[in-house]
Amino acid sequence: MTSRQYVLVGLLGLSLGCATTPGDVRLRSDGTPMAEKCSEKALEVMQYLRLYVGESAWVQLDANQSRAKSITLYDGPIESVLDQDVGTLEAPVRLYGRVWTGGDQPVIRYYEAHFMNGGGRVPICAVARLGFGQLRKRPESKPGTAILDSARAGMYIVDEFR
Incomplete structure (x- = not known):
């Protein structure tokens, strides 16, 4: 763990709990x-x-389906x-969040980053996006799933989920 990560864990007080x-x-x-x-x-x-609003980097959407030609996402938790690197997050970093597959394309929100070199989890706000409709679900996607043509997307830092 780098000294920056030790300070960050101290800043968090090792508690990530919140009201909701x-x-x-x-x-x-x-x-x-x-x-x-x-x-x-x-x-x-x-x-x-x-990590400033609008900064971005590439992510593998599902850690269990990395580098696949197409992937299937399910409603619920996701690990990307x-x-x-983005800001002071040095790749590789695990991102934890949630997927919603309703609508024409999945919505992916990230709430935590987990340092893979011995660090802890820290709260963040980020979303997965691809332009030009590239994150659209394939027509054969069943309810509760999203079959995508790409295993990668852009991860964008946000200050609010809209």
């Missing part, structure tokens, strides 16, 4: 999540880690892998 569970949001009629605020702790940690 990240990702526990109301859904629209099509099954996509409504807006959600980032926790104050996540905003504070992102500032410390120099950061392929590039």
